[in-house]
Amino acid sequence: MVEEIERLSTGISELDRILSGGIPRGFFIAITGEPGTGKTICCITFINEGIRCNDRCIYVSTEESADSIIRQASQFNFDFKKAIEEKKLILIDALMGKDEQWSLKSLDVEELVNKVVEAKKALGYGRARLVVDSLSAFWLDKPAMARRYSYFVKKVFFKWDLTVLATSQYAISTSEAFGWGVEHIADGIIRFRRSVKSGVLKRYLLVEKMRQTPHSLNMFEIAIVDGKGLVILGSLEERKEDIALPKEVIEKIKKAKEMKEAEIE
Numbered sequence: 001m002v003e004e005i006e007r008l009s010t011g012i013s014e015l016d017r018i019l020s021g022g023i024p025r026g027f028f029i030a031i032t033g034e035p036g037t038g039k040t041i042c043c044i045t046f047i048n049e050g051i052r053c054n055d056r057c058i059y060v061s062t063e064e065s066a067d068s069i070i071r072q073a074s075q076f077n078f079d080f081k082k083a084i085e086e087k088k089l090i091l092i093d094a095l096m097g098k099d100e101q102w103s104l105k106s107l108d109v110e111e112l113v114n115k116v117v118e119a120k121k122a123l124g125y126g127r128a129r130l131v132v133d134s135l136s137a138f139w140l141d142k143p144a145m146a147r148r149y150s151y152f153v154k155k156v157f158f159k160w161d162l163t164v165l166a167t168s169q170y171a172i173s174t175s176e177a178f179g180w181g182v183e184h185i186a187d188g189i190i191r192f193r194r195s196v197k198s199g200v201l202k203r204y205l206l207v208e209k210m211r212q213t214p215h216s217l218n219m220f221e222i223a224i225v226d227g228k229g230l231v232i233l234g235s236l237e238e239r240k241e242d243i244a245l246p247k248e249v250i251e252k253i254k255k256a257k258e259m260k261e262a263e264i265e
């Protein structure tokens, strides 16, 4: 008998469809990609959905201050300030190194795990979502320990009923993850990409891995829309213009065809 899997909505309905319903509860997902591709906005959306459906939510930010995350969220009409006041969300600032309850003094993995557990206890029992943006920041200077640390981190988070999105940076020049990436231990990998087509920045998303899930294998073009958030525009397979011949060439072929047909008539 097939066991029914409980899945958490990502907050992006089209992405849920791509994932056959969402992210399985308790999974540890790597969100990877170059800078500016939409990783943080994807994480913010995942947390907003958690707030909406009453999951306990924790967001650890190493790249941006807590204020910056709140401001970014507000541009998509997500009220993180209210969620924090209502004790639905704890935003852990790991950038400023402040000595406050919900700050990390340093990028230390054990400190991270302890703080997340403390936050989970404060939020209370039940299904929870965690974002660590980025997790790779915690072992940039200790690549040899990364493998051992990441297993430990994954195990503890699972024990606390956390479904996790952990981002990891890609080196711009080589497209390789810095050091040892979280992808190696992840239950799922969502890869963000970018390219410039006809002088315009395009962004894409591809589910490279999702255990226990018959997910789409297509790459999708995405857009980040002010006031709205991350939107899936369509798969590259459907949007043939992106990968097919240049428009001018297609026009020429069409014209030649029409001329030939006219000749026959």
Ligand SMILES: Nc1ncnc2c1ncn2[C@@H]1O[C@H](COP(=O)(O)OP(=O)(O)O)[C@@H](O)[C@H]1O
Pocket (backbone or CB within 6 Å): 033, 034, 035, 036, 037, 038, 039, 040, 041, 042, 075, 076, 192, 224, 225, 226, 227
């Ligand atoms: N309010 C907004 N409206 C439209 N695009 C936005 C808005 N806010 C941010 N963006 C776009 O999102 C990008 C940042 O995405 P982000 O998720 O932070 O990237 P990263 O992958 O580095 O985490 C910006 O460079 C900008 O192009």
Ligand SMILES: [Mg+2]
Pocket (backbone or CB within 6 Å): 039, 040, 041, 063, 133
């Ligand atoms: Mg980011």
